[in-house]
Amino acid sequence: MTSKFVTWLDERLGLQGIYDxxxxxxxxxxxxxxxxxxxxxxLFVMQVVTxxxxxxxxxxxxxxxxxxxxxxxxxVTFGWLIRGIHHWGATLMVIFVFIHMLxxxxxxxxxxxxxxxxxxxxxxxxxxxxxxFTGYLLPWNQKAYWATTVGTEIPxxxxxxxxFITSILRGGSELSAVTLARFYSVHxxxxxxxxxxxxxxxxxxxxxxxxxxxxxxxx
Amino acid sequence: xxxxxxxxxxxxxxxxxGAVGAVIGLCVGIPAVAYLVSxxxxxxxxxxxxxxxxxxxxxxxxxxxxxxxxxxVNGWERTTISYGVYILxxxxxxxxxxxxxxxxxxxxxxxxEDAQDYVCPCHDGHFSIxxxxxxxxxxxxxxxxxxxxxxxxxxxxLQEG
Ligand code: HEM
Ligand code: FES
Numbered sequence: 001m002t003s004k005f006v007t008w009l010d011e012r013l014g015l016q017g018i019y020d021x022x023x024x025x026x027x028x029x030x031x032x033x034x035x036x037x038x039x040x041x042x043l044f045v046m047q048v049v050t051x052x053x054x055x056x057x058x059x060x061x062x063x064x065x066x067x068x069x070x071x072x073x074x075x076v077t078f079g080w081l082i083r084g085i086h087h088w089g090a091t092l093m094v095i096f097v098f099i100h101m102l103x104x105x106x107x108x109x110x111x112x113x114x115x116x117x118x119x120x121x122x123x124x125x126x127x128x129x130x131x132x133f134t135g136y137l138l139p140w141n142q143k144a145y146w147a148t149t150v151g152t153e154i155p156x157x158x159x160x161x162x163x164f165i166t167s168i169l170r171g172g173s174e175l176s177a178v179t180l181a182r183f184y185s186v187h188x189x190x191x192x193x194x195x196x197x198x199x200x201x202x203x204x205x206x207x208x209x210x211x212x213x214x215x216x217x218x219x
Numbered sequence: 220x221x222x223x224x225x226x227x228x229x230x231x232x233x234x235x236x237g238a239v240g241a242v243i244g245l246c247v248g249i250p251a252v253a254y255l256v257s258x259x260x261x262x263x264x265x266x267x268x269x270x271x272x273x274x275x276x277x278x279x280x281x282x283x284x285x286x287x288x289x290x291x292v293n294g295w296e297r298t299t300i301s302y303g304v305y306i307l308x309x310x311x312x313x314x315x316x317x318x319x320x321x322x323x324x325x326x327x328x329x330x331x332e333d334a335q336d337y338v339c340p341c342h343d344g345h346f347s348i349x350x351x352x353x354x355x356x357x358x359x360x361x362x363x364x365x366x367x368x369x370x371x372x373x374x375x376x377l378q379e380g
Contacts, residue, residue, distance in 0.1 A: 053254060057294070067295035075294065077257035078250035 021207060028213040033107075036100035037206075040124075041199065043093040047131070048192060050086040058138070060184035062177050065140035090132055097128050108219070109212040117205045120198050127195045134187040140180060148183070149175055263291055264380035271306060271373040274314075282307045282330040282337075282348065284319065289379070303327055304364060304375055305337070307348065316364040316375045317350045323357040337361065 010016050057076060059068045072079035101121060104110055110118035137148040152175070156166035171178035271285045282305040290297045303319035317337075319327050326341035336353060337346040344355035351360050364375035 053251070056255065064295065071295040075257075075261075077253040077260075079254060079257075081250055082254055 025207060025210060027211055030211065030214060033099075033103040034211065036096055036103055040093060040096045040100055041203075043089055043096060044195065044199065046089050047086060047093060050082050050089065051188065051192075053082045054086055055188065060138065060180050062140060062180060065138060065180060069139050090135060094128055094132055097125055101125055107212065108215055113209055114205070114212065117202060117209070120202045120205065123198045124195060124202065127191050127198065130191050131187060131195070134183040134191065137180060137183045138187065145175060148179065152179075258294065262380045264378075266376065266378045268367070268374040269302075269377045271304065271316075271375060273371055274308070274368055274373045275371065277306045277308045277373070279308045279310070281332075282317075284330070289377075291379075302377070305330060305361075306373065312368060314366045314368070314373065315349065316366045318362040318364060320362070321357060322352075322359045322361060323355070328361065 054072065057068055057072050057079070059065060069083070072083055074080075104118065104121065133151060136151075137144045152166050152169040155169070156162045158165065167173055169179075170176070171182050269287060271287075277283050284303055285306055286301060286303045288299050288301050290299050292298070305317045305319055307315040307317070309315070319329070319337075321328050321339040321341065321344055323339065323342060323344050326339050328337040328339045328344070328346060330336075331338045334345070335348060337348075337350070338344070339346075339355065339357070342356050344357040345353040346357065346361050347353050349360075350363065352358075364377070366376070367374050
Protein backbone atom coordinates (compact mmCIF):
# COMPACT_ATOMS: atom_id res chain seq x y z
CA MET A 1 0.00 0.00 0.00
CA THR A 2 2.62 2.51 1.11
CA SER A 3 4.95 1.68 -1.72
CA LYS A 4 2.10 2.03 -4.22
CA PHE A 5 1.22 5.45 -2.83
CA VAL A 6 4.87 6.48 -2.75
CA THR A 7 5.25 5.39 -6.38
CA TRP A 8 2.13 7.37 -7.29
CA LEU A 9 3.50 10.46 -5.54
CA ASP A 10 6.96 10.12 -7.02
CA GLU A 11 5.61 9.79 -10.56
CA ARG A 12 4.34 13.32 -10.04
CA LEU A 13 6.97 14.87 -7.75
CA GLY A 14 10.11 13.12 -8.98
CA LEU A 15 11.69 13.40 -5.54
CA GLN A 16 13.53 10.09 -5.88
CA GLY A 17 15.94 11.71 -8.35
CA ILE A 18 16.70 14.51 -5.90
CA TYR A 19 17.11 12.01 -3.07
CA ASP A 20 19.55 9.92 -5.13
CA UNK A 21 21.63 12.94 -6.12
CA UNK A 22 21.77 14.36 -2.61
CA UNK A 23 22.07 11.29 -0.40
CA UNK A 24 23.12 8.40 -2.65
CA UNK A 25 26.06 10.15 -4.26
CA UNK A 26 29.40 8.40 -4.45
CA UNK A 27 31.96 9.46 -1.87
CA UNK A 28 35.59 8.42 -1.52
CA UNK A 29 36.74 6.61 1.61
CA UNK A 30 37.15 9.47 4.05
CA UNK A 31 37.57 10.03 7.79
CA UNK A 32 35.85 11.83 10.65
CA UNK A 33 37.26 15.21 9.69
CA UNK A 34 34.88 15.12 6.75
CA UNK A 35 31.89 15.29 9.09
CA UNK A 36 32.64 18.83 10.27
CA UNK A 37 30.75 20.52 7.43
CA UNK A 38 27.60 18.54 8.25
CA UNK A 39 28.16 19.32 11.93
CA UNK A 40 28.35 23.03 11.07
CA UNK A 41 25.12 22.71 9.11
CA UNK A 42 23.42 20.95 12.01
CA LEU A 43 24.57 23.65 14.43
CA PHE A 44 23.28 26.35 12.10
CA VAL A 45 19.84 24.70 12.05
CA MET A 46 19.93 24.46 15.87
CA GLN A 47 20.80 28.14 16.16
CA VAL A 48 17.94 29.07 13.84
CA VAL A 49 15.39 27.01 15.76
CA THR A 50 16.49 28.07 19.27
CA UNK A 51 16.89 31.66 18.04
CA UNK A 52 13.31 31.73 16.79
CA UNK A 53 12.21 30.45 20.19
CA UNK A 54 14.22 33.10 22.04
CA UNK A 55 12.59 35.82 19.93
CA UNK A 56 9.25 34.84 21.49
CA UNK A 57 10.29 36.58 24.74
CA UNK A 58 13.37 38.68 23.96
CA UNK A 59 12.84 42.42 23.41
CA UNK A 60 15.63 44.38 21.68
CA UNK A 61 15.32 47.61 23.63
CA UNK A 62 17.62 49.00 26.34
CA UNK A 63 14.63 49.14 28.70
CA UNK A 64 13.69 45.50 28.26
CA UNK A 65 16.56 43.45 26.81
CA UNK A 66 18.22 42.57 30.10
CA UNK A 67 14.98 41.96 31.99
CA UNK A 68 13.45 39.91 29.21
CA UNK A 69 16.47 37.61 29.27
CA UNK A 70 16.27 37.31 33.05
CA UNK A 71 12.67 36.30 32.51
CA UNK A 72 13.68 33.66 29.94
CA UNK A 73 16.22 32.26 32.42
CA UNK A 74 14.07 32.27 35.56
CA UNK A 75 10.44 32.71 34.56
CA VAL A 76 9.88 30.62 31.43
CA THR A 77 9.73 26.83 31.64
CA PHE A 78 12.85 25.41 29.93
CA GLY A 79 13.94 28.95 29.07
CA TRP A 80 17.38 28.19 30.50
CA LEU A 81 17.63 25.21 28.15
CA ILE A 82 16.70 27.10 25.00
CA ARG A 83 19.04 29.96 25.83
CA GLY A 84 21.77 27.57 26.94
CA ILE A 85 21.66 25.70 23.64
CA HIS A 86 21.75 28.95 21.69
CA HIS A 87 24.60 30.30 23.83
CA TRP A 88 26.85 27.23 23.62
CA GLY A 89 25.77 26.43 20.08
CA ALA A 90 27.09 29.81 18.98
CA THR A 91 30.54 29.09 20.36
CA LEU A 92 30.52 25.53 19.01
CA MET A 93 29.48 26.71 15.56
CA VAL A 94 32.42 29.10 15.31
CA ILE A 95 34.79 26.32 16.41
CA PHE A 96 33.31 23.73 14.04
CA VAL A 97 33.24 26.03 11.03
CA PHE A 98 36.82 27.01 11.73
CA ILE A 99 38.13 23.45 12.07
CA HIS A 100 36.15 22.52 8.95
CA MET A 101 38.06 25.25 7.14
CA LEU A 102 41.36 23.94 8.50
CA UNK A 103 40.56 20.43 7.30
CA UNK A 104 39.71 21.59 3.76
CA UNK A 105 42.91 23.63 3.83
CA UNK A 106 45.21 20.86 5.03
CA UNK A 107 43.66 18.33 2.65
CA UNK A 108 44.07 20.87 -0.17
CA UNK A 109 40.38 20.42 -0.94
CA UNK A 110 40.16 24.03 -2.12
CA UNK A 111 42.06 23.29 -5.37
CA UNK A 112 40.51 22.95 -8.83
CA UNK A 113 37.59 22.50 -9.29
CA UNK A 114 36.59 23.49 -5.73
CA UNK A 115 37.81 27.11 -5.59
CA UNK A 116 34.28 28.46 -5.42
CA UNK A 117 33.43 26.06 -2.59
CA UNK A 118 36.31 27.63 -0.71
CA UNK A 119 35.23 31.18 -1.56
CA UNK A 120 31.65 30.60 -0.43
CA UNK A 121 33.16 28.97 2.68
CA UNK A 122 35.03 32.17 3.45
CA UNK A 123 31.77 34.09 3.25
CA UNK A 124 30.20 31.54 5.63
CA UNK A 125 33.06 31.89 8.13
CA UNK A 126 32.82 35.68 8.11
CA UNK A 127 29.02 35.59 8.42
CA UNK A 128 29.29 33.12 11.30
CA UNK A 129 31.71 35.43 13.11
CA UNK A 130 29.31 38.29 12.38
CA UNK A 131 26.53 36.30 14.05
CA UNK A 132 28.70 35.91 17.11
CA PHE A 133 29.57 39.59 17.18
CA THR A 134 26.00 40.87 16.79
CA GLY A 135 24.53 38.26 19.13
CA TYR A 136 26.95 39.13 21.90
CA LEU A 137 25.42 42.58 22.40
CA LEU A 138 21.84 41.38 22.75
CA PRO A 139 21.84 40.47 26.51
CA TRP A 140 22.65 44.16 27.12
CA ASN A 141 24.70 43.45 30.24
CA GLN A 142 28.04 44.98 31.18
CA LYS A 143 30.07 42.44 29.22
CA ALA A 144 27.92 42.86 26.13
CA TYR A 145 28.00 46.64 26.32
CA TRP A 146 31.76 46.99 26.70
CA ALA A 147 32.58 44.22 24.23
CA THR A 148 30.57 46.06 21.61
CA THR A 149 32.07 49.39 22.61
CA VAL A 150 35.50 47.91 21.95
CA GLY A 151 34.42 45.91 18.91
CA THR A 152 32.94 48.89 17.17
CA GLU A 153 35.90 51.06 18.17
CA ILE A 154 38.41 48.76 16.42
CA PRO A 155 37.45 49.67 12.83
CA UNK A 156 37.62 53.29 14.02
CA UNK A 157 41.41 53.03 13.91
CA UNK A 158 41.37 52.67 10.12
CA UNK A 159 42.75 55.93 8.67
CA UNK A 160 40.28 58.43 7.22
CA UNK A 161 37.14 56.26 6.95
CA UNK A 162 37.48 54.48 10.31
CA UNK A 163 35.36 56.80 12.47
CA PHE A 164 32.67 56.74 9.81
CA ILE A 165 32.54 52.93 9.89
CA THR A 166 32.28 53.01 13.68
CA SER A 167 29.31 55.34 13.56
CA ILE A 168 27.61 53.20 10.89
CA LEU A 169 28.00 50.14 13.12
CA ARG A 170 26.69 52.03 16.14
CA GLY A 171 24.05 53.99 14.28
CA GLY A 172 25.46 57.16 15.84
CA SER A 173 28.54 58.21 17.75
CA GLU A 174 27.64 56.32 20.93
CA LEU A 175 26.21 52.90 21.75
CA SER A 176 22.45 53.35 22.09
CA ALA A 177 19.03 51.88 21.49
CA VAL A 178 19.77 52.37 17.78
CA THR A 179 22.84 50.12 18.08
CA LEU A 180 20.89 47.41 19.87
CA ALA A 181 18.06 47.47 17.33
CA ARG A 182 20.35 47.28 14.31
CA PHE A 183 22.49 44.52 15.84
CA TYR A 184 19.31 42.58 16.50
CA SER A 185 18.09 43.07 12.95
CA VAL A 186 21.42 41.99 11.47
CA HIS A 187 21.51 39.04 13.88
CA UNK A 188 18.07 37.68 13.08
CA UNK A 189 17.55 38.75 9.43
CA UNK A 190 20.48 39.93 7.38
CA UNK A 191 23.15 37.42 8.39
CA UNK A 192 20.94 34.30 8.70
CA UNK A 193 19.56 34.94 5.21
CA UNK A 194 23.07 35.44 3.82
CA UNK A 195 24.21 32.23 5.52
CA UNK A 196 21.19 30.31 4.25
CA UNK A 197 21.76 31.46 0.68
CA UNK A 198 25.50 30.79 0.74
CA UNK A 199 25.04 27.37 2.39
CA UNK A 200 22.74 26.60 -0.55
CA UNK A 201 25.51 27.47 -3.03
CA UNK A 202 28.14 25.65 -0.93
CA UNK A 203 26.03 22.49 -0.83
CA UNK A 204 25.18 22.69 -4.53
CA UNK A 205 28.89 22.78 -5.31
CA UNK A 206 29.65 19.86 -2.98
CA UNK A 207 26.93 17.75 -4.57
CA UNK A 208 27.86 18.74 -8.10
CA UNK A 209 31.61 18.23 -7.70
CA UNK A 210 31.59 15.41 -5.15
CA UNK A 211 33.95 15.59 -2.19
CA UNK A 212 37.67 15.27 -2.65
CA UNK A 213 39.82 12.30 -1.79
CA UNK A 214 42.26 12.30 1.09
CA UNK A 215 45.47 13.34 -0.66
CA UNK A 216 48.02 10.53 -0.98
CA UNK A 217 51.84 10.65 -0.69
CA UNK A 218 52.23 11.45 -4.40
CA UNK A 219 49.77 14.34 -4.50
CA UNK B 220 5.08 -12.50 6.94
CA UNK B 221 8.23 -14.41 7.79
CA UNK B 222 7.56 -17.75 9.47
CA UNK B 223 10.79 -17.80 11.46
CA UNK B 224 10.52 -16.77 15.11
CA UNK B 225 13.71 -14.76 14.80
CA UNK B 226 13.39 -11.04 14.26
CA UNK B 227 14.87 -9.99 10.97
CA UNK B 228 17.65 -7.45 11.00
CA UNK B 229 15.53 -5.07 8.94
CA UNK B 230 12.59 -5.21 11.40
CA UNK B 231 14.92 -4.79 14.34
CA UNK B 232 16.52 -1.68 12.85
CA UNK B 233 13.11 -0.23 11.96
CA UNK B 234 11.83 -0.68 15.51
CA UNK B 235 14.99 0.67 17.15
CA UNK B 236 15.13 3.69 14.87
CA GLY B 237 11.45 4.35 15.52
CA ALA B 238 11.84 4.06 19.30
CA VAL B 239 14.98 6.19 19.48
CA GLY B 240 13.33 8.71 17.17
CA ALA B 241 10.27 8.88 19.44
CA VAL B 242 12.42 9.44 22.54
CA ILE B 243 14.41 12.19 20.83
CA GLY B 244 11.16 13.68 19.56
CA LEU B 245 9.78 13.84 23.11
CA CYS B 246 13.02 15.28 24.53
CA VAL B 247 12.82 18.08 21.98
CA GLY B 248 9.05 18.44 21.79
CA ILE B 249 8.16 18.65 25.48
CA PRO B 250 10.57 21.51 26.32
CA ALA B 251 9.54 23.32 23.13
CA VAL B 252 5.83 23.20 23.92
CA ALA B 253 6.37 23.94 27.64
CA TYR B 254 8.49 26.96 26.71
CA LEU B 255 5.77 28.41 24.50
CA VAL B 256 2.78 27.84 26.79
CA SER B 257 4.56 28.59 30.08
CA UNK B 258 3.21 32.17 30.60
CA UNK B 259 -0.35 30.88 30.18
CA UNK B 260 0.14 28.49 33.10
CA UNK B 261 1.13 31.28 35.47
CA UNK B 262 -2.21 33.05 35.80
CA UNK B 263 -2.15 35.19 38.92
CA UNK B 264 -5.18 34.83 41.15
CA UNK B 265 -6.12 37.26 43.85
CA UNK B 266 -9.06 38.71 45.71
CA UNK B 267 -9.43 41.85 47.72
CA UNK B 268 -11.94 44.34 49.07
CA UNK B 269 -11.42 47.54 47.07
CA UNK B 270 -12.54 50.86 48.51
CA UNK B 271 -14.77 53.05 46.32
CA UNK B 272 -14.74 56.00 48.74
CA UNK B 273 -17.54 57.40 50.94
CA UNK B 274 -20.98 56.10 50.02
CA UNK B 275 -22.42 59.60 50.19
CA UNK B 276 -20.33 60.56 47.12
CA UNK B 277 -22.71 58.51 44.99
CA UNK B 278 -26.03 60.09 43.93
CA UNK B 279 -29.18 58.06 44.46
CA UNK B 280 -30.75 56.52 41.33
CA UNK B 281 -28.02 57.47 38.84
CA UNK B 282 -25.30 54.94 37.84
CA UNK B 283 -21.97 56.55 38.59
CA UNK B 284 -18.65 55.27 37.27
CA UNK B 285 -15.81 54.58 39.69
CA UNK B 286 -12.43 53.66 38.19
CA UNK B 287 -9.33 52.21 39.79
CA UNK B 288 -6.18 50.41 38.71
CA UNK B 289 -4.32 47.37 39.93
CA UNK B 290 -0.83 46.26 38.96
CA UNK B 291 0.27 42.77 38.07
CA VAL B 292 3.63 41.33 37.16
CA ASN B 293 3.51 39.94 33.64
CA GLY B 294 6.80 38.49 32.43
CA TRP B 295 9.48 41.04 33.34
CA GLU B 296 7.08 43.98 33.58
CA ARG B 297 4.51 45.48 35.90
CA THR B 298 1.29 45.85 33.99
CA THR B 299 -1.34 48.34 35.09
CA ILE B 300 -4.86 47.07 34.62
CA SER B 301 -7.80 49.51 34.78
CA TYR B 302 -11.14 48.56 36.21
CA GLY B 303 -14.44 50.39 36.00
CA VAL B 304 -17.45 49.80 38.19
CA TYR B 305 -20.85 51.45 37.92
CA ILE B 306 -22.30 52.18 41.36
CA LEU B 307 -26.07 52.55 41.57
CA UNK B 308 -27.40 53.63 44.93
CA UNK B 309 -30.99 52.87 45.83
CA UNK B 310 -32.93 53.73 48.96
CA UNK B 311 -31.05 53.21 52.24
CA UNK B 312 -28.20 50.73 52.06
CA UNK B 313 -29.32 49.29 48.70
CA UNK B 314 -26.35 49.26 46.35
CA UNK B 315 -25.77 47.69 42.94
CA UNK B 316 -22.16 47.61 41.70
CA UNK B 317 -21.75 46.45 38.09
CA UNK B 318 -18.53 45.61 36.28
CA UNK B 319 -18.42 47.84 33.18
CA UNK B 320 -16.89 45.05 31.13
CA UNK B 321 -19.32 43.92 28.42
CA UNK B 322 -20.24 40.25 28.74
CA UNK B 323 -20.00 39.83 24.97
CA UNK B 324 -16.31 40.38 24.11
CA UNK B 325 -15.02 42.60 26.93
CA UNK B 326 -15.33 46.14 25.59
CA UNK B 327 -16.34 48.72 28.25
CA UNK B 328 -19.96 49.80 28.45
CA UNK B 329 -21.07 53.27 29.46
CA UNK B 330 -24.26 54.61 30.97
CA UNK B 331 -26.29 56.69 28.51
CA GLU B 332 -28.55 59.08 30.34
CA ASP B 333 -30.84 59.75 27.35
CA ALA B 334 -31.33 56.06 26.45
CA GLN B 335 -31.45 55.00 30.14
CA ASP B 336 -29.28 52.05 29.07
CA TYR B 337 -25.73 50.85 29.38
CA VAL B 338 -24.45 50.86 25.79
CA CYS B 339 -21.49 48.93 24.48
CA PRO B 340 -19.73 50.75 21.60
CA CYS B 341 -18.28 47.61 20.03
CA HIS B 342 -21.32 45.69 18.76
CA ASP B 343 -24.13 47.84 20.11
CA GLY B 344 -25.02 45.71 23.11
CA HIS B 345 -27.60 47.36 25.40
CA PHE B 346 -28.14 46.61 29.10
CA SER B 347 -30.84 47.98 31.39
CA ILE B 348 -30.07 49.96 34.55
CA UNK B 349 -30.00 46.74 36.59
CA UNK B 350 -27.62 45.09 34.12
CA UNK B 351 -30.04 42.86 32.19
CA UNK B 352 -29.49 42.41 28.46
CA UNK B 353 -31.91 44.56 26.48
CA UNK B 354 -30.62 43.99 22.96
CA UNK B 355 -27.57 43.03 20.97
CA UNK B 356 -25.16 40.10 21.21
CA UNK B 357 -24.25 39.99 24.95
CA UNK B 358 -25.09 36.51 26.29
CA UNK B 359 -25.65 37.38 29.97
CA UNK B 360 -26.23 40.35 32.27
CA UNK B 361 -23.41 42.62 33.42
CA UNK B 362 -21.45 41.03 36.28
CA UNK B 363 -22.31 42.43 39.73
CA UNK B 364 -19.73 42.88 42.48
CA UNK B 365 -20.36 41.89 46.07
CA UNK B 366 -20.47 45.11 48.14
CA UNK B 367 -20.21 46.19 51.77
CA UNK B 368 -20.33 49.49 53.64
CA UNK B 369 -18.11 50.13 56.66
CA UNK B 370 -18.24 53.45 58.54
CA UNK B 371 -19.87 55.06 55.53
CA UNK B 372 -17.20 53.78 53.15
CA UNK B 373 -18.20 51.61 50.18
CA UNK B 374 -16.18 48.51 49.24
CA UNK B 375 -16.48 46.03 46.37
CA UNK B 376 -15.07 42.52 46.36
CA LEU B 377 -12.64 42.07 43.47
CA GLN B 378 -11.56 38.66 42.21
CA GLU B 379 -8.74 38.57 39.70
CA GLY B 380 -7.46 35.81 37.43
C1 HEM C 1 28.29 27.72 8.00
C2 HEM C 1 29.45 27.21 7.69
C3 HEM C 1 29.71 25.98 6.79
C4 HEM C 1 28.90 24.91 6.50
C5 HEM C 1 27.48 24.64 7.04
C6 HEM C 1 29.64 24.06 5.60
C7 HEM C 1 29.17 22.83 5.11
C8 HEM C 1 29.94 21.97 4.35
C9 HEM C 1 29.63 20.56 4.12
C10 HEM C 1 28.39 19.81 4.65
C11 HEM C 1 30.62 20.04 3.33
C12 HEM C 1 30.78 18.54 2.89
C13 HEM C 1 32.13 17.91 3.26
C14 HEM C 1 32.56 18.07 4.68
O1 HEM C 1 31.66 18.14 5.54
O2 HEM C 1 33.76 18.16 4.95
C15 HEM C 1 31.55 21.12 3.04
C16 HEM C 1 32.66 21.03 2.22
C17 HEM C 1 33.58 22.07 1.97
N1 HEM C 1 33.65 23.28 2.65
FE1 HEM C 1 32.28 23.95 3.96
N2 HEM C 1 30.85 24.62 5.33
C18 HEM C 1 30.95 25.79 6.04
C19 HEM C 1 32.03 26.67 6.07
C20 HEM C 1 33.19 26.54 5.27
C21 HEM C 1 34.37 27.38 5.36
C22 HEM C 1 34.56 28.51 6.40
C23 HEM C 1 35.25 26.98 4.38
C24 HEM C 1 36.62 27.53 4.02
C25 HEM C 1 36.93 28.80 4.00
C26 HEM C 1 34.63 25.87 3.69
C27 HEM C 1 35.17 25.20 2.63
C28 HEM C 1 34.73 23.99 2.16
C29 HEM C 1 35.36 23.24 1.08
C30 HEM C 1 36.58 23.69 0.24
C31 HEM C 1 34.63 22.05 0.96
C32 HEM C 1 34.88 20.90 -0.03
C33 HEM C 1 35.59 19.82 0.70
C34 HEM C 1 35.84 18.62 -0.18
O3 HEM C 1 35.31 18.56 -1.30
O4 HEM C 1 36.58 17.73 0.29
N3 HEM C 1 33.38 25.63 4.25
N4 HEM C 1 31.10 22.27 3.68
S1 FES D 1 -18.17 43.54 23.14
FE1 FES D 1 -19.94 44.57 23.83
S2 FES D 1 -21.37 44.13 22.29
FE2 FES D 1 -19.61 43.01 21.62
